[in-house]
Amino acid sequence: MERGTPIITGMQVIPVAGYDSMLLTLSGAHAPFFTRNIVLLTDSSGNTGLGEVHGGDAITAALEGSRELVVGRAVGEYKEILRDLGRLHEGGDGEGLQGLDLKKLQFVVHAETAVESALLDLLGKFMGLPVSALLGGGRQREKIQTLGYLFYVADKGRTPLPYLDERGSNERWFRQRCSKALEPEEILEQAHAAKERYGFECLKLKGGVQDGEREMETVRLLKREFPAARINIDPNGAWSLRRAVELCRGMRGILSYCEDPCSGEQGFSGREIMAEFKRQTGLPVATNMIATDWRQLRHSVLSHSVDIVLADPHFWTMEGSVRAGQVLRDFGLQWGSHSNNHFDISLAIFAQTAAAVPGEITAMDTHWIWQDGQYLTREPMEIKNGYIELPDRPGLGVEADMDRILAAHALYCKLGRHDRDDAAAMQYLIPGWTFDPKRPCLIR
Ligand SMILES: O=C([O-])C(=O)C[C@H](O)[C@@H](O)C(=O)[O-]
Ligand SMILES: [Mg+2]
Structure with missing residues (x-):
């Protein structure tokens, strides 16, 4: 035996x-x-x-x-x-x-x-x-709130690349997610389709794409349409401090928080700049850029640069993310999670981790809605009414579909290449396009 x-x-x-x-x-x-x-x-x-x-x-x-x-x-x-x-x-x-x-x-x-x-x-x-139940101090909640992660979507017809075309789908969201969304009204349509399928109460717009003022116009439109929603914008540090303050100063009551509005500039670190942004606007700030490990988290806390740390378990490990959540709760700050494109196994990783974080947490990021349908497990977790309900099963809660x-x-x-390269597709939209961490991608 x-x-x-x-x-x-x-x-x-x-x-x-x-x-x-x-x-x-x-x-x-x-x-x-x-x-x-x-x-x-x-x-x-x-x-x-x-x-x-x-x-x-x-x-x-x-x-x-x-x-x-x-x-x-x-x-x-x-x-x-x-x-x-x-x-x-x-x-x-x-x-x-x-x-x-x-x-x-x-x-x-x-x-x-x-x-x-x-x-x-x-x-x-x-x-x-x-x-x-095996992480941190054990399970703290049965269901996890997630946000609806909205993106500007380029017109794939301008490339010869083999993007999926789901325009024939019966499902509104599946049709929507492959459709161009560059105008504020198109993002609104995207938000409606996502809300219809998943019931989101919180929305996040990925910024850093167009001029900041135009992105804020989109945020204001979303807030008018969904007044009860908590809304956040994340330009990944693209705006200068001065620009970020100009854009966000009047946004209290519209933006619930702002994610990585600016980053290091003129000899100042990202943490120093974000602390100034917070002081000048009074807006809570979230990050997945300036607190990605313990040393950065310590500096972020000491310099009062963030309120919400998006401690993605894939960056922090699951136990590390929960430990970060415990510390954040004790320091009066909040845990949330960053994400990248992922399958349903990672959806379960996010959900089990979030379930073990104590205290109030921020609605979790997930890219899942962009991949929903491409299942690698049987009975994947689902987002309903804006929440993932944890299944009553031992372990991760999902089984492989081999x-x-x-x-x-x-x-x-x-595939010819296995590493991420977002410049390649972009160059069909703007010939010779190269990455600039301080300029929205459509502005060249
Ligand atoms: O919150 C964030 O910064 C992200 O979601 C980062 C991602 O990599 C996002 O930029 C993406 O999907 O390209
Ligand atoms: Mg982010």
Whole structure:
């Protein structure tokens, strides 16, 4: 008879790809495909544990290089395994001009989150407990509020690229998400379609695309249409401090908070500049750019530069994100989560992590609505009435659908490149376009 916890018998790292719309951000235009890495751990009791993290060759290699530290060990040793992986993956430089979407991504992402998730999934199944019960001080809530993440969408017809065309779908949101949205009224239509399907009470507009005044016009229109909604705009630090203050000063009561309105400039760090923005506008500020690790968080707290820290578990690890949430709650600040394009395994990672964060939390970011339908699990979690209700199942709460994972892997194998490059699609809109962290992407 086996004693103790089951032994990990196998670790598979499966890079996968999915379809995306031509979403615009400061970094350029999303390509027709995004990539992720899936981790599957099997154990001696016959269970499978699941994890997901960002794509890209460096992250795939980091995960492949982890196998020896994982296979053959007991599931109950998960903390030691994660400690060993953390040491293996140490290092990096996350400070943010909007490098997060670009070359720096591999330094900010903690590849071991995919292993952590899979280990906790196995442990939860062994113990008959959901992953959120194993994190921090245990499960704090049964349902997680998410925001409706709105994007300006470019006209894909101006490129020869193979973006999905869902205009024939019966579902309003699916038709909408592949349609051009550059005018304020088109964003409003996007918001209505998203709200109809998912019931969002909070909205976020990705800025850093057009002139700031035009983006604020869109925000004001959204607020008029959805007066009860908490609304946020995130230009990823594109505006100068002076411009950000001009744009936001009159927005109290319209914007509930502002996310990374500005970044480092003229010899001042992003944290110093954001603190000035807060003082001058009185608006609460959220970030996923100037507090991406513990050292940055300490400086952000000391300089009073942020109110809401978007501690994405893929950047902080799940346990790290919950620990950040505990500290933030104790300091009178708030936890939220950043996201990137992801599949339904990461949706479960976000939800289980958020469920373990104590105190009031900010409606969680997720890109899921842009990928909804591309399932890698059976019975994926769903967003209804603006919330994800946690399933009553042990572990992560989702089970792998191997046929779909292998199909997503086959798509990945067809791609010429695996790393994110938002300049390539953008260059069809503006020939010779290059990234500038201080200029909205459509302004050249
Ligand atoms: O809140 C944010 O900064 C993001 O969501 C970052 C993402 O990478 C976003 O810019 C995107 O999807 O391109
Ligand atoms: Mg952000």
